[in-house]
Amino acid sequence: MKKPKIAFFDFACCEGCQLQVANMGEGVLDVLAAFDVVEWREVMSEKWDKKYDVAIIEGSITDNHAVERITKIRKKANILIAYGSCATIGGVNGMKNNFELDDIRKYVYGESYKFFPTELTKAVHQVVKVDYFVNGCPVYIPEFVAILKAVLQGIPYYVPDYAVCVECKLNENICMYDKGVTCLGPVTRAGCNSWCINNGNICYGCRGMLSNPNEKSARDVLAKYNIPIELIINKMNMYNKCREII
Amino acid sequence: MAIQNLNINVEYLTRVEGHGNIVINVKEGKIETCKLEIVEAPRFFEGMLRGRSIFEAQHITSRICGICACGHTLASIQAAEDALGIIPTSQTIKLRKLLLDLEMLDSHLLHIYLLVAPDLLGVKSFVPLINSHNEVVRRALRMKKKCNDVCDILVGRHVHPISAIVGGFTKLPEEKDIENMLGLLQGMRPDMEATVELFSKLKFPDFERDTEYVGLVSDDDEYPLLSGDIGSTDNIRLSKHDYRKITNEFIVPHSTAKRTKLSRESYAVGALARFNLNYDKLLSEARRVAEMIGLKPKCINPFLNTAAQLVECVHCLEHAIGILEEFKKSKINYDEEIVVGLNENRKIPVIEGNGVGAVEVPRGILFHNYQTDEKGCISYANCVIPTNQNTGNIEYDLKKLIPEILDRNEEEITLLSEMLVRAYDPCISCSTHLLNIKFM
Amino acid sequence: MEENQYVVLKKELFNDFITRLAGIKKLVAPVSKGFKNFAYEEVSSGEQIALKYIPTILPAKKYFMPQNETLLEFNTGKKSNVEAFVEYEPVTLFGLHTCDIAGIQCLNMALSERPKDYNYLSRKNFITIIGLECNEYCDEFASCHLVNADFPSGGYDLMFTDAGEYFIVHINTESGEEIVTNTEIFNKAETFHLNELIKIRENKRKIFSNEVPIERRHIPELFDRSFRSNVWKEVGERCLSCGNCTNVCPTCYCFDIRDELDLDMKHGRRYRVWDSCQLEPFAKVAGGFNFRKERFVRQRHRYYRKFRYPVDKFSRFFCTGCGRCTRTCMANISLKETLSQLVRESEDRVWKRWL
Amino acid sequence: MEKMALKYSSYKSEKAEIVDIKKLTENEKLFRVVLKNKGSLDHEPGQFVMVSLYGIGEIPISVCSSPMISDYFELCVRAVGKVTRSMHKLKKGDEIGIRGPYGKGFPVRILEGNDLLIIAGGLGLAPLRSLITYVLDNRRDFGKVHLLFGCKEPKDMLFSDELEQWNKRTDMHYSCTVDRASPDWAGNVGVITTLIPGVDIEPSKTFAAIVGPPVMYNFVIKELIAKGIPEQNILLSFERNMKCGNGKCGRCQIQNLYCCQDGPVFNYEQIKNLSEAI
């Protein structure tokens, strides 16, 4: 079997998800044994101008330049993987969409804001077709490896469409609600092995919302904790603001 | 004969974090343009933070950069605690120091092995090294993984740490965790020796330019990373609250970057700056390595920033082991474990305030500054990133370097300029948390 | 009550007993995790054990049916080779309440029904069960009396009852007997011990009472009448479909089966993981049609799987009254409350018919 | 955790080889399968097997060949997802795993001596083909045999060669319809229920066997009852999500019934009061 040619590209993001690959340690070599990495700007100077079997896209699409670039990559790629929350759901970059674009530009650049064009933050699939989604901020390596295997096998990967709570319970964590704080686990897609709660934090919803969350009930539950409504909304759209773009 | 006309345009500089271009234009032996453009899309973090709970600041700002996420986390927590008037316990401070050691170690190793070593070994990336220097690549990945594993135990993960938050830690390592971390780090020593061995043989380019170096300084005898005042090799010393006087951020008309300057037209931060400022406070193991590779303060060859990183690796590894050994003896106090949340039940009192965090992260000193309103929501946020502070300096370096090497061929010139930029380990994803930077 | 089936353990010897027990094989017992949460975890000494505890986050089923268990291992390619395995671990469970023991009895029934689940059946023989009787009601969420799981009735090797200064221990099986012999720490039970036990039980009968306004034997009939009840709609609106209630339930055993290959694509395994009828994709078929799409239908299914369907099949409820589902639900959906609502609504309907 | 080999496991399959593959339509392929060690599958019409593609997954597929054939059996598979699509990529000689047969099929002993009205919608023809071929192999044991077949478009027509042969047979009545005609289609157009009134049968001694997409059942049953066929004589086969086939995993449950063990073939009387059935 010929090794598929794989390339990494980054858009607006923190590049932490790419770093997650390096964090696999010598496991990276197993991945490299199965794939032929032809382009990866962060760690490689080599460039590739033919077709890619697999293009891995990190980061959100935040300006027209990025739209052009991602469109070109899509044309050259047989399989396109959205990698990390920024790519799959817009992620933290989406918080920008909470503000008027001009307002946020002025805030940051002052009077010269007009020089710095920006658009509403979008997830990759809101611009081009995506074949596989690797959720998470950062991505959860065991899931990423599972997806790479699915790519090799030529089969789909279904992102779990059930709540983080499922994994959280299996890990026998004390529920955050028992500790008297709220948690976005019940409306967030599982697959991270309830990473944050295992470490005593709450779920912030980085893997995106369920396809059919019971939002009304979730808000009712959150409201019981006497948090101002703006904070609840802030909390629910820290990662998930781009959901509103159709 | 020296090159008279030269046009270098490195689009998408590789092996740095983020997108940058180097543009150099020489006409009739004279430099016309010499700039480092950053074309990464801006991300507007400070803008997005407005109106959010101060308790979310560290979670969000960690996402400015995945490479130094722990550094951002620590700077952010420090700023938030400063604003809220929270004084962390000594156990918390120790654990944070441990985290910072790991961050330094992890990031420096990544830079030294995966980003710089290919240049020194004459290849384009670490991929060909898998065949030619398999043991080196394996060692690099192994060391990286160990740092990562220790971080996993300490704070859940290295990229965007989970349990380090305002007030302390949401999960404290159990006794067996301390053992495990210690075992992993002690197990890293032979690999560290081999690393020193390898790099002591490699040759860095000769180049010097006198520079003002800026970093944390303190009065105690610990190499200051997590806290201290701000000092410079031009003998300036200021409190972190005066960070604006130091960074003097300004926007130049032809650039989209905020620039910084102190006593001179530019200054440098990072491993070399720290080394130059605090050489005496390095642990003896690290000083020994410095001697071995011939690195002495004040060193003004920017290429040797990588060597200073190597020295810091040794320091941080030993320092981290020291902290863990102490915890092994004195035991963790689990009553200090805290419950996270948007401070929903007002467990931590919030006040109107203004706080600054100044932390040495791998690429230099990092400032976070928040103002909170009486509800504990952020009304103003500002982060000053090391790479932004270095940009001016990189360009002045380039301007001095290019004329000195015009007798080489274009490829070599390009490579050397790339190497110079890379030596600073610029983290462009960090710098564009805010701005579309152009190094002019 | 036969005296020779009972022995006594002095409280001051309890720690000693636990140390000896842990020496035999891996010992698991409830430990406190803080915030009124408990979990079964490996212990080696008596101080680690929470003798007064409310049901653990996960029930003991996690030892009988691991969350992720290998069923098959295989090589792919031309010469495929498939082996079936059971993963097991010899373990003693100490401190199970009667509700949790009832849960295991339910699982035993369901999984030994044909076609038998040999993975489960082989594993369970490696597990020793030592019960600990509750003398008081756990909390307002428990309903063990309603479902007849509040008194010991088999399913264990040894059963401890706390009688103040000492435990009275019932020996139910030969392997229970072996523990008693091998630990050499128990005394013979005297008649007055047994009288004490009778007293404790009598006292319990007073405390453990039914808090749902229906008699146990009428429950199946109640459910027969309630399939189209509005109560389900209400419950469905509040449910977040997080699956917590089924994951923590000692009698839920639904699962998913998945395959996994190594990166070299040559070796792999087939394994099963816990699953839940409350999760949206559970009954979805390829093509997207979902046979239990609405939350209320899924919630109703859960209740019927506890109180109605198993009655026909196994002549018992698959609810052990442990109260876990109610305790864990952040939407505050309460089992006792739902049952009471059904009763009230059903009475209303009956009254209307009479009027 | 220790590991022990299990001599008998309800999750282990028999080795089987694909000896022939025929493309039926754009989306459906027919696989001829031989069990490597065991010989005959020994199934009843309407039963299904669990098909394993190791490393990908396991799915239930109805056996669509006649039980009278013992040296091989056939599976008709529509490519819809993970396992089915991967199955379509297999080649002659490839190995798969087979468990089963499972479930309750059509009660052929009871059907004997009666008239049969077989109604197939789309892929529903696959499990029914096993019944049809069985009936034709034992033709004299049954009364009149009617087959009604409906599909979306003429190009979706499964087993068209066989349908044509059956059409020619004098001992069986066949009619078919499509939802949408193509230009060269000369037959009926419309939903399958439109064919039922025209069927000439003696309702009291007729058994109806229906398999098709979930939406079809209610309409067809209504017609059949209107025609006077007794409820217990109306046989239906259901498809549900299934993982184990052993009545354990809980996915295929229709209220108190397990589709994999109590079904997939049910009679209407059994399930008419189960709101989750159809």
Ligand SMILES: Cc1cc2nc3c(=O)[nH]c(=O)nc-3n(C[C@H](O)[C@H](O)[C@H](O)COP(=O)(O)OP(=O)(O)OC[C@H]3O[C@@H](n4cnc5c(N)ncnc54)[C@H](O)[C@@H]3O)c2cc1C
């Ligand atoms: C008794 C019986 C007989 C059958 N007979 C036949 C037959 O003869 N011929 C035939 O072609 N088919 C038949 N089927 C249907 C066949 O079993 C299914 O088409 C097959 O299981 C689909 O599997 P797949 O892996 O290809 O599909 P996939 O959809 O890839 O996998 C199905 C599994 O993935 C899950 N899934 C699907 N989509 C998602 C998503 N977006 N997110 C999360 N999870 C998802 C589903 O829950 C399901 O468990 C029969 C079914 C039954 C029950």
Ligand code: SF4
């Ligand atoms: S802590 Fe969060 S993810 Fe875990 S069970 Fe509670 S709500 Fe769900």
Ligand code: SF4
């Ligand atoms: S627990 Fe929530 S926030 Fe944390 S990794 Fe998982 S989905 Fe993301």
Ligand code: SF4
């Ligand atoms: S625990 Fe509560 S919210 Fe979650 S599935 Fe069960 S009933 Fe619904």
